[in-house]
Amino acid sequence: xxxxxxxxxxxxxxxxxxxxxxxxxxxxxxxxxxxxxxxxxxxxxxxxxxxxxxxxxxxxxxxxxxxxxxxxxxxxxxxxxxxxxxxxxxxxxxxxxxxxxxxxxxxxxxxxxxxxxxxxxxxxxxxxxxxxxxxxxxxxxxxxxxxxxxxxxxxxxxxxxxxxxxxxxxxxxxxxxxxxxxxxxxxxxxxxxxxxxxxxxxxxxxxxxxxxxxxxxxxxxxxxxxxxxxxxxxxxxxxxxxxxxxxxxxxxxxxxxxx
Amino acid sequence: xxxxxxxxxxxxxxxxxxxxxxxxxxxxxxxxxxxxxxxxxxxxxxxxxxxxxxxxxxxxxxxxxxxxxxxxxxxxxxxxxxxxxxxxxxxxxxxxxxxxxxxxxxxxxxxxxxxxxxxxxxxxxxxxxxxxxxxxxxxxxxxxxxxxxxxxxxxxxxxxxxxxxxxxxxxxxxxxxxxxxxxxxxxxxxxxxxxxxxxxxxxxxxxxxxxxxxxxxxxxxxxxxxxxxxxxxxxxxxxxxxxxxxxxxxxxxxxxxxxxxxxxxxxxxxxxxxxxxxxxxxxxxxxxxxxxxxxxxxxxxxxxxxxxxxxxxxxxxxxxxxxxxxxxxxxxxxxxxxxxxxxxxxxxxxxxxxxxxxxxxxxxxxxxxxxxxxxxxxxxxxxxxxxxxxxxxxxxxxxxxxxxxxxxxxxxxxxxxxxx
Numbered sequence: 001x002x003x004x005x006x007x008x009x010x011x012x013x014x015x016x017x018x019x020x021x022x023x024x025x026x027x028x029x030x031x032x033x034x035x036x037x038x039x040x041x042x043x044x045x046x047x048x049x050x051x052x053x054x055x056x057x058x059x060x061x062x063x064x065x066x067x068x069x070x071x072x073x074x075x076x077x078x079x080x081x082x083x084x085x086x087x088x089x090x091x092x093x094x095x096x097x098x099x100x101x102x103x104x105x106x107x108x109x110x111x112x113x114x115x116x117x118x119x120x121x122x123x124x125x126x127x128x129x130x131x132x133x134x135x136x137x138x139x140x141x142x143x144x145x146x147x148x149x150x151x152x153x154x155x156x157x158x159x160x161x162x163x164x165x166x167x168x169x170x171x172x173x174x175x176x177x178x179x180x181x182x183x184x185x186x187x188x189x190x191x192x193x194x195x196x197x198x199x200x201x202x203x204x205x206x207x208x209x210x211x212x213x214x215x216x217x218x219x220x221x222x223x224x225x226x227x228x229x230x231x232x233x234x235x236x237x238x239x240x241x242x243x244x245x246x247x248x249x250x251x252x253x254x255x256x257x258x259x
Numbered sequence: 260x261x262x263x264x265x266x267x268x269x270x271x272x273x274x275x276x277x278x279x280x281x282x283x284x285x286x287x288x289x290x291x292x293x294x295x296x297x298x299x300x301x302x303x304x305x306x307x308x309x310x311x312x313x314x315x316x317x318x319x320x321x322x323x324x325x326x327x328x329x330x331x332x333x334x335x336x337x338x339x340x341x342x343x344x345x346x347x348x349x350x351x352x353x354x355x356x357x358x359x360x361x362x363x364x365x366x367x368x369x370x371x372x373x374x375x376x377x378x379x380x381x382x383x384x385x386x387x388x389x390x391x392x393x394x395x396x397x398x399x400x401x402x403x404x405x406x407x408x409x410x411x412x413x414x415x416x417x418x419x420x421x422x423x424x425x426x427x428x429x430x431x432x433x434x435x436x437x438x439x440x441x442x443x444x445x446x447x448x449x450x451x452x453x454x455x456x457x458x459x460x461x462x463x464x465x466x467x468x469x470x471x472x473x474x475x476x477x478x479x480x481x482x483x484x485x486x487x488x489x490x491x492x493x494x495x496x497x498x499x500x501x502x503x504x505x506x507x508x509x510x511x512x513x514x515x516x517x518x519x520x521x522x523x524x525x526x527x528x529x530x531x532x533x534x535x536x537x538x539x540x541x542x543x544x545x546x547x548x549x550x551x552x553x554x555x556x557x558x559x560x561x562x563x564x565x566x567x568x569x570x571x572x573x574x575x576x577x578x579x580x581x582x583x584x585x586x587x588x589x590x591x592x593x594x595x596x597x598x599x600x601x602x603x604x605x606x607x608x609x610x611x612x613x614x615x616x617x618x619x620x621x622x623x624x625x626x627x628x629x630x631x632x633x634x635x636x637x638x639x640x641x642x643x644x645x646x647x648x649x650x651x652x653x654x655x656x657x658x659x660x661x662x663x664x665x666x667x668x669x670x671x672x673x674x675x676x677x678x679x
Contacts (some may be wrong), residue, residue: 039520044637065336067334067337067341072341085506136532139337140337143528144528144529144530144531144532145524148528152676179541183409219531220347221341222340222341222347226347226351226519226522227520228521229519230515230516230518230519230520232518233515234512234515234516234519234520237508237511237512237515238485238512239509241505241508241509241512244501244504244505244508246503247501248501248502248504248505251497251498251501252498252501252502255295255493255498
């Protein structure tokens with residue numbers, strides 16, 4: 001019994017430490033308190049809405065988000081824009097639809113069911129417009145990088161002048177959190193590049209945090225439901241385990257006092 | 260098998276049972292005499308059955324929504340994660356379930372190694388177990404390819420390329436496996452087919468594994484043959500059922516923790532990048548449960564010999580009942596073997612660690628030493644130990660060992676010190 005607990009806890013510990021050490025990167029990531037971490041972690045609704053604004057006004061000119069639909073913006077556990085707001089957001093984008101009865105393609109305002117409009121037709125077009133580097137799709141970006149949200153949050157604030165001795169080619173920038181320190185994306189955020197509707201000051205740090213929160217939700221839209229269900233499931237399992245343990249003690253006491 | 264004949268009480272039951280003895284089977288399974296001193300290391304058989312069934316049920320559900328096509332696989336997984344009702348839950352159970360399955364199987368295997376469960380008359384159970392383990396690895400590997408992320412694609416490329424080490428026909432075999440000249444859509448569809456098939460083969464083998472187990476009955480922590488049924492045994496139901504159930508619930512709590520709070524911690528971030536044949540990831544690493552063998556593979560400079568060493572590392576286990584020459588089963592009564600056992604455990608953990616590191620410098624050196632020791636353990640230490648080792652006196656029955664009222668007071672104490 002004691003052995004089992006010991007073993008299982010050791011294994012859990014090993015899993016966590018190795019996973020953590022695997023994700024350790026060159027520079028220590030900047031830390032911030034994410035509201036969605038932990039057993040009861042939830043997204044900060046305001047941050048998600050501001051993050052969406054940063055995404056649309058800044059990132060979306062190069063980065064697609066092809067697995068998200070406009071309807072997601074109004075769903076529970078997300079930015080939770082009102083239905084009218086989401087409809088207005090969708091309608092501000094043009095999508096190509098068709099063919100119609102005449103066999104012609106046509107454009108119309110986007111609907112809730114449409115996927116986020118992509119900035120480029122295809123990967124080649126995206127590369128051509130960005131000096132040969134493809135701006136990655138952002139739908140699951142934070143899950144696709146070691147370090148996750150901390151990495152993205154740090155990267156956005158990690159632009160510096162290159163130290164002496166580091167030669168940068170045309171169109172390449174220095175970022176202390178980037179793998180190899182060289183990145184084709186120019187520093188995307190600058191003080192006041194967006195104007196938040198809720199009066200929050202749009203510092204680089206604030207925008208980084210907001211947009212990273214938004215990206216976390218985009219990658220894990222059911223995170224809140226997962227955390228809530230997890231708590232219930234584990235409490236249920238613990239109660240059941242105690243009951244089964246007591247039953248076991250009782251049943252085994254017929255044979256011998258000690259199991 | 261239980262010795263007494265079983266007759267159903269009801270008339271219909273008797274009529275049915277004469278034609279298909281399902282009730283006799285059910286009776287056998289509930290009455291099955293089990294050593295009463297089994298510790299919690301023995302609960303992992305039941306836990307593994309749970310893991311297999313969980314994987315099959317969640318896997319079937321995922322297969323209803325997954326699309327096995329190179330252009331759509333990644334997207335269909337995202338569809339499951341976003342739009343399928345509780346799709347995220349089913350997928351996270353399935354992906355973490357694979358890790359939990361291996362965690363349990365490693366404990367199960369190492370329990371067997373400690374208590375000598377592979378020895379006569381249980382060789383067939385053991386060998387079926389090794390086949391199950393091999394199929395599990397094949398299944399898990401192919402399952403990891405299905406989301407068609409970067410690690411899926413490049414892992415598949417690296418592993419299938421191992422076959423090219425075979426002289427003369429290697430290249431041909433690799434092309435045949437791929438169904439083309441690189442890992443591509445035909446590879447994905449056949450991997451999906453096999454990933455769907457193998458778990459059912461495993462299920463069949465599990466039935467054989469349990470059947471073969473029920474002939475001699477369970478081994479036990481003191482490793483002696485016991486009379487069945489006797490005061491050394493308890494009926495499987497309710498005693499073992501409730502104990503297995505309790506251990507399973509503890510296991511499920513840890514499982515749930517991974518699913519709900521760290522669902523991606525055991526995976527690699529690169530697998531959330533869609534497969535791209537033009538971009539090779541910086542480090543291609545397999546899932547954690549394959550790392551020790553990956554380390555063995557990379558520790559040999561020659562490709563063919565590396566593959567041979569890796570396969571031998573698994574297949575050598577099948578010869579274990581004959582490599583271990585000791586007549587005593589349980590390590591409790593084998594003071595020297597017990598030490599070598601823990602060295603082997605450490606050796607495998609070290610291999611796993613260096614398997615995750617780049618194969619260079621100190622890591623490579625450690626991997627080579629650990630690989631050499633792994634084979635040394637099975638090929639030299641075990642056979643010699645059986646002849647040289649001075650074993651402790653073994654109690655005649657479980658009751659004697661538990662009560663300690665025998666010439667073996669010291670051994671009874673010894674056993675306790677391991678249990679506590």
